[in-house]
Amino acid sequence: MQIREELENLIAASIAAACDDATLELAERPAPALERPRDLSNGDWASTVAMRTAKLAHKNPREIAQIIVDHLPENNMIASVEIAGPGFINIKLTPSAFQSVAARVRAERFDFGKGTLPEGTPRNVNLEYVSANPTGPMHVGHGRWATLGDAIARVMRHAGYQVSEEYYINDHGVQMDVFGNSVSVRYMQLLGHDIEMPEKCYGGGYVKDIAQGIIDRDGNKWESVSDQERIEAFREIAYQEMLDLIRETLTGFGTTFDTWFSERSLYEVDENGTSPVSRSLEIMSEKGYLYDKDGATWFRSTDFGDDKDRVLLKENGEYTYFMSDVAYHYDKMQRGFDHLIDLWGADHHGYIRRCEAMLAAWGYPGALEVVLGQLVNLFRDGEAVRMSKRTGEMVTFAELIDEVGVDATRFLMLSRSSDQPIDFDIEVAKKKDNSNPVYYVQYAHARICSVLRKAAGEGAESLSADELAAKVIPADVDLSVLTHESEIALMRKMDDFGELVALAARDRAPFRLTHYAQELAGLFHQFYTNCHIVGEDPAIQNARLALADATRTVLALTLDLIGVSAPERM
Template identity: 50%
Template sequence: MPETIEELVKQAIAAAQSAGDLPEFEVKELGVERPADTTNGDWSTTVAMRSARLAHMAPAKIAQAIVAHMPQSSAVSKVEVAGPGFINFYLNASANNEVLQEVREKGADWGRSDLGHGLKLNYEFISANPTGPLHVGHGRWAALGDSMCNVFDFTGYHVDREYYINDHGSQMDVFGRSVQRRYLQLEEIMREDGCDLDAAHDKLLADRQAYVEDEDDERPETHPYMDAFNEELGGNSYGGDYIVDIAREFAASDGDKWVDVPVEDSLEQFRERSYKSMLARIKATCDEVRCPFDLWFSERSLYVKDESGTSQVDRAFNKLDKMGYLYKTDDGALWFKSTALGDDKDRVLIKSNGEYTYFASDVAYHWNKFQRDDYSIDLWGADHHGYIARVTNVCDALGYPGKFEVDLGQFVNLLRNGEPVRMSKRKGTMITFQELIDEVGVDATRYTLVSKSSNQTIDFDIEAVKQRNNTNPVYYVQYAHARVCSILRKAAGVSEDEALELGMEKVAQKAIGDSADLSLLTDPTEAALARKISEFPDLVAGCARDRAPFRLTHFAEELAGAFHGFYANCQVLPSEGRPVDPEVSKARLVACDAVRINLEVALKLIGVSAPDVM
């Protein structure tokens, strides 16, 4: 319809110019859009204001001349000039409702576009260290990142979904040592208490729980539970329950094999096997929350040398060196000349002791990305804001200016019945993302975590999100979809089991038949339903342009609300004492089916299911 309106306006301008009512001018953008207030029509154009300077005329006079020469259209019932020069178009019922049939024809492709023109885009998100389970904050990155990738896919981009595994560096040794020490503690408990592994595991967890609940302990690292643990680890350790669980895996598979082996000799075993165990848990959580990745990229791979003795880090540094962005100081440290690109200071890549910095990995990693994709987006937590400039500068220096972007996400406040859930990073206490999924469910978790702009903090109240009533947005939207499916099943005369076997598309076809007269849909709630559905393609494109998948939740709730209003006001199927003309009923079933399809597409884009039955 926007294209139809544009063509009418172009013809009217040409006719007015030929008649001498308007001077010659050309406006590239006609400004055709939906008015916010439906009393101002179904579509509006600001072409008169846009062309005022070119025509040297008042916008209102330009608008009047355009309307005077407006061609007749079977889709338009009325055209009016309003305010300083708006031209408002009012559609007839048939034209307004055409979108309902269009949705049914396009089905799962309703709203799809070629906005991205096949651009190869790398989207990296979550990328949590493989030294612990994903927490709720990581869960938000999962929901946001995966939803954004779905939107990109849907709007014509070629998206590579990537998880960067930080498996290089000292934190991996700390992780291995932490598991190693707990393993030794388990073996010590079994030997001294004469108990089995399960009992030793339970005792160690009970001791840890007592430590967690000790509210008088102001210095967790000096607590008796942690003393022995940190004595051999220099106070640098991971202390969560998961460390005890992984240690138990070692004891179960290897017995006391490592008890009398020097800790340095067994560290590699504990580090590497613990790493694989934790990474498998992270991948399992991502799979459960419907968050697939095309590539799990290992940081370690950046330092692996090929047959020529060159690593990816070396290649990236060589490129920067050729561009004149590297220098060495007298102590032998290697620096990136970040100030040459506007940073407040230069950044060290290799320390004077020969140790590579974390930033060195980032340089090589982003160089690697641009060997594979044309554009790169990273989703980071808001606490990484200060890191953006140096990575952006590196991408510019490597020869990819304007092709790197960072989306920042605020964090999650976890509540239960309005009260904050107490968590302590120092004590290793938290509700993991997996635990949240297990308690709340994937649909409610994903919907809630993506329901606000990434630059807004989310208050996630566990008990509120679990509610199965209309106060819970995800339930409200899913219930609207399930209600539509129920109406279609009833109209088609099929049971839930039969519908499951047929699929809702065939059920809808059986209920509606081959054609329906959509001009019969004249109730204001019917018009509002069609109008809301027609907004979807532009909304999805806007989600892609603005990196704003949260708008899909708002749209879904508004569409569900429009449907509930329609359903309350318009009898769809005849019932006792409430007859409905068969042709009107058929047209309303078309509206219902369009709602079903649109809700399913919107929910699918944010990784949430659209149940047929609730």
């Protein structure tokens, strides 16, 4: 239980006791919500419950505050209480309250900060992200969605959600035919045919590479077949190659998906002659939300807040792209999810209302949540980077990872909220000093491991950090000596972790963990400077080693929730 929760229970008990002896007369008992004072000289926590209760109790807020203070149960958490201003209850904690945090971290380890969701919160969540078209390699923007989606899933799971991660493969429709034709033209050009690339094409150098790979494998086998046969064959070859490349890039980045959902599967006809697309269209029709106009079939999306109705079936009998989304999201709900989260680029903002409308039409209002992400601006030493040095084309996500590494890429991609653009400087990401935030945080973790090795002495080099901690810190270590300002600051920050995770999960805002990691690392570096550890009196050394080890755990856990490693040596 966090300090905040324990304090709120104490205040709730105080209010209950005051009501029981009629010192307070309340028709309903207020929530004893606490908040951090901006200035810690005013206390560690503050409550406005007295001011919020004034009308209910028909008393002056300061009088109510005094009644609450007078009825506080005996405890070992509160050092002092001050009633300030119009009725603030400012609480200062005892060192033992903070020491319990370090003890809890060491006992719970990677379960520290795990939460339980409030009653009524949708728990079973489908999280769909990246979903880059399999018509080319992933670009840096896709990398931001990969980082963001993976971190959201990790943080939400720690907060108590069940999360299924999904990649939607856009492998149906015109763009796939264009891709196949682009490879076909490059193939024929490489065999000496004077053919120009069509206006609608994929012109990247990777298309030429795919065509050359086909020649290396098959020679001129496809030269004499019809254009249509060649396009269809090359579409499948190129599609599979790009999908494999995407999978390989994401796997190397540490991002995995529970489901890879093919758009094509929505159009597969079963033995009854129906497909997921046709079935979802039929269901919408049965609900009365479709009508025919100008030979096309329309969805009455304006009935659900959209700015205009949307075509699902064109006059020529072809389904629209939106129809695929209709069938896909219906399929998700039929799989038993309570809530759907889609991560989209900000340029898809105008698409949200119609997708919300389709779910509302099926009776799932509010089931879809769309997180929009802004662009990544790539720099090198402050200069904008437009093209890859190697290919002369766009910098792919794989190239960025190869140059700066997974950890730096992840940390910097999460350094700002998803609704803000990111300026990603490649050279900063590669630095091995404190100007690089991920290095700064990882170095704090490695420094703690070094302290544990120093304390362990001979034979320490072969031991892991967990083994070192078990060797040098007594199981019954006494933390009561941890009273220095730097020690208290570290423990106070660690106590914030559980609430941070809960709010980051609720707000889909894992970027907050990068800021928290930097703050915790900074507090450890201060503690390391101000409080000598190895060589102190044994009781003090043991307690400080335990505090350092608790900090190591929270740092490693924070980094793990954003997919970044916690090295033991640097």
